[in-house]
Amino acid sequence: MAPVADRLVLSFAPSTADGNPWSGVDTEWIADELRGDTYQQYLRRAHGGPVAVGDEWDEFVSCGCATPQDVVLRVERVEGGTALSDATTLDVHPRNDTEAVSQ
Template identity: 75%
Template sequence: MTSTADRIVLSFAPSAAGENPWSGVDTEWIVDELCGDTYRQYLRRAHGGPVSIGEEWSEFVSCGCATPQDVVLRVERVDGGTVLGDATTLEIHPRAEIETATR
């Protein structure tokens, strides 16, 4: 039997390849978009169900004026269960921030 996770920590990174994929990317804007109630509700519906650490989701956020920014969300931590559900808290951070904290 699976139970709903209390909290899932996600990291994001731009999906752009190249020398510095963060060049020109407004991470503050992306965080604001990803952390909005509407976007979190979308993530719960689009990816609801069992999740596992390391799972990646290709998504995009609106950067205004019909300009999308492709991002890759990665499941970094799952607390209190294994299923992403309506009651699950989603915590979202830039991947660089997560990687720096684990060094």
Template identity: 85%
Template sequence: MAPVADRIVLSFAPSAADGDPWSGVDTAWIVDELRGDTYQQYLRRAHGGPVAVGEEWAEFVSCGCATPQDVVLRVERIEGGMALGDATTLAIHPRNDAETAP
């Protein structure tokens, strides 16, 4: 097994299935959900093990009243190892194509 990473930086964008992925999205709500202890524990369990920069995970968050918001999480940076484990800190921030274009 690969050494456990100290920190993994993830970015997220809402699903683009409906055209403009950012229209009508409450980014602050999504960030709060993704950074919550329960959600981060879920991510560690669901995606635990080796990870690679550029890897993407299709997920969703609850926006209240049983309204899910599809999001795509992307591994931007891995520090101190190459595996996601229980001790790995997850840093999550919004992304848009203009910020991440090569």
């Protein structure tokens, strides 16, 4: 079994039909949803196992009133191991926030 990663840095970008992923999207709402304990627990279980920089996951978050927002999560950095588990910390940032993602 691969060693468990201490931390994954993930970026996200909304998927939109008009090609501009940030038009009309509440980035803070999406970030709050992705950073929530329940959602992070889901991500650890759904994508548990080996991970690598560049892996992308198609997901969605609820924007309220049964309105989902499709997002693409991308693994930007893997620290301390190569496998995602319940013990791995997930650090999620909007994709256009390149400074936060590169730290």
